[in-house]
Amino acid sequence: MDVQEAVAEGQASAENGEVKRDGKKQFSMGPGDILEGKLIYDGSVHADGRVEGEVRVTGNIDVASGATVKALLEGGNVTLKGNVEGMVTARDKLTLGRNARLSGDIQVKRLQIDDGATLNGHVRMGDFEHQASGQ
Amino acid sequence: MTLSTRRPASRAATPVPVENGSDGVGGTDANIGQRNSIVLGPRDRLVGELFVEGDLRVSGTVKGTIEATGDVEISGSGKVNGDVTAYNRLTVGGDATLIAGDVRVARLTVEDGAQFSGKVTMGKRAGDAPRAVAVIAPEPARQPDPVPEPVAIEVAPAAAEQPAPAAVTEPAPVVAEAVKTAPAKAGSVAAQPVKSQPAKPAPAKAEPVKSVQVKVEPVKAATIKAPPAKPEPAKVQAAKAPVKPQTAQKDRRR
Numbered sequence: 001m002d003v004q005e006a007v008a009e010g011q012a013s014a015e016n017g018e019v020k021r022d023g024k025k026q027f028s029m030g031p032g033d034i035l036e037g038k039l040i041y042d043g044s045v046h047a048d049g050r051v052e053g054e055v056r057v058t059g060n061i062d063v064a065s066g067a068t069v070k071a072l073l074e075g076g077n078v079t080l081k082g083n084v085e086g087m088v089t090a091r092d093k094l095t096l097g098r099n100a101r102l103s104g105d106i107q108v109k110r111l112q113i114d115d116g117a118t119l120n121g122h123v124r125m126g127d128f129e130h131q132a133s134g135q
Numbered sequence: 136m137t138l139s140t141r142r143p144a145s146r147a148a149t150p151v152p153v154e155n156g157s158d159g160v161g162g163t164d165a166n167i168g169q170r171n172s173i174v175l176g177p178r179d180r181l182v183g184e185l186f187v188e189g190d191l192r193v194s195g196t197v198k199g200t201i202e203a204t205g206d207v208e209i210s211g212s213g214k215v216n217g218d219v220t221a222y223n224r225l226t227v228g229g230d231a232t233l234i235a236g237d238v239r240v241a242r243l244t245v246e247d248g249a250q251f252s253g254k255v256t257m258g259k260r261a262g263d264a265p266r267a268v269a270v271i272a273p274e275p276a277r278q279p280d281p282v283p284e285p286v287a288i289e290v291a292p293a294a295a296e297q298p299a300p301a302a303v304t305e306p307a308p309v310v311a312e313a314v315k316t317a318p319a320k321a322g323s324v325a326a327q328p329v330k331s332q333p334a335k336p337a338p339a340k341a342e343p344v345k346s347v348q349v350k351v352e353p354v355k356a357a358t359i360k361a362p363p364a365k366p367e368p369a370k371v372q373a374a375k376a377p378v379k380p381q382t383a384q385k386d387r388r389r
Contacts, residue, residue, distance in 0.1 A: 093247070113245035115224075118257050125252045 024059060031066055045075070047082075065099050078108075080117075170205050177211060194231075207240075209233055219253075227251055 025043030029035060033049035044059030051069040055061060061075035067082035078090040081097035086104045088094060094108040098116035105122040113119060171189030175181055179195035187203040194211035200218045201207060207221040209231040219225060219233065221240045227233050229246040235253030245251050 095247075110247060111245050111249065111251050112247040113243055115242060115244045117243070119243060119255045120257055122254045123252050125250060 026059070027057075029067075031064070063100075065097070172205075175213070177213075 025041070026046060027039070027041055027043060028046040029048045029051070031048050035047070035049070035051045035055075036053055038054040039045070039056070041055070041057045042059075043057060045055055045057050045061050046064065047055070047061065047069060048064040048067045051063075051067065051071050054072045056072075056074040057076075059075065060077040060079070061073050062077075062079040063069055063073075063082045063084055065081040069082065069084040069086065071084075071086045072088075073084070073086065074089040074091075076090070076092045077095070078088055078093070079095045079097065080088070080100040080102055082100065084100070084102045084104065088102065088104060088106045088108075090106070090108040090110075093110040093112065094106060096102060096113045096117035096119060098114045100114075100117045102118065103120040105124070106119075107124045109125070109127075111123065111125060171187065173185075173187050173189070173191050175191075175193045175195040175197065177194045181193075181195070181197045182199055184200045185191070185197075185202070187201075187205070189203065190205040190207070191201060191203040192208045192210060193201075193213040193215055194209075195213060197213075197215040198217060200220075201215065202220040204222045206224045206226070207219060208226040208228070209215050210226070210228040212230050213228070214232040216232075216234050218237045219235050219240070220237075223240075224242040224244065225238065225240040226244045227246065227249040229248035232250040233253065234250070238253045238255045240255075240257055243255065243257060
């Protein structure tokens with residue numbers, strides 16, 4: 001997981017915006033970027049800066065440690081290191097890093113919470129009844 | 136159900152776990168060795184409610200509510216089905232299961248692979264909230280009952296005082312009739328003893344006594360503790376109370 005993130009960050013700094021990685025798209029934000037609205041994306045998203053609205057992706061979502069997110073997040077693997085407010089759905093795994101702060105309900109298949117993370121909300125674990133958008 | 140205590144000797148000198156819990160990050164690991172600790176082994180099973188002043192480690196099965204002032208660790212193939220409160224840290228191992236209604240903890244670690252569901256509430260002092268609720272809950276339940284009675288408390292003194300002045304204006308003999316114990320005083324003196332005597336309802340047996348006894352009952356209610364008062368019944372009794380003694384006195388006058 002960490003290796004993947006390192007790669008993603010490196011690419012993000014090299015080329016902001018959409019980048020290709022292993023043939024898959026990645027939408028990458030920088031610390032000063034702001035995303036407001038609804039993003040439905042066939043690929044992965046690296047969220048940084050400020051995000052408000054809704055983000056649904058087929059790939060993975062990772063939220064950088066300095067990011068402020070007030071949005072509904074839905075992705076395969078979701079990794080949070082920043083401040084997130086809103087409902088989070090991880091079709092595969094949700095990881096809360098040690099500095100992550102999440103307030104909102106979560107639905108996941110697998111869950112990992114590192115010591116130091118803060119979580120306030122309902123946790124549902126298991127199969128998903130509702131749509132996996134973008135797929 | 137089997138409860139095994141890892142360090143029975145440590146129970147004798149139970150350190151103050153609350154302080155440890157509030158210490159947060161720094162204090163816990165260093166103090167684990169000193170704290171009271173309960174371990175539910177893989178074959179152990181707990182059904183019901185458990186409060187631990189210290190740490191709890193579960194690798195067995197729990198159905199019910201768990202509350203610990205220190206850490207709670209669900210490890211191995213431990214399964215917990217119920218609310219969990221850990222004043223400090225909750226750890227759910229990779230093979231463990233926690234299906235809870237409410238999870239209140241200060242710190243939370245969930246390892247990959249764990250089954251975890253429930254409502255999570257985290258804060259620095261996660262344990263405080265549930266405790267406060269528990270304490271507060273019974274009080275409102277008790278209050279409603281005494282409410283109607285307190286009125287009587289206020290009424291009683293008022294009634295006692297009101298007839299007194301009437302008696303004062305009256306000649307001494309009235310007092311004497313009211314209180315058998317002090318006929319001599321009544322004859323010789325006038326008002327002051329009268330006030331104090333009607334206040335003590337029990338000894339009196341004369342006609343006025345009846346009214347006095349009526350007032351006495353509310354006094355018992357007063358001991359039940361009830362500050363607020365519904366004014367209406369109080370007024371009613373007060374109004375009635377003076378009337379009776381007056382009529383009695385009038386009769387005597389006539």
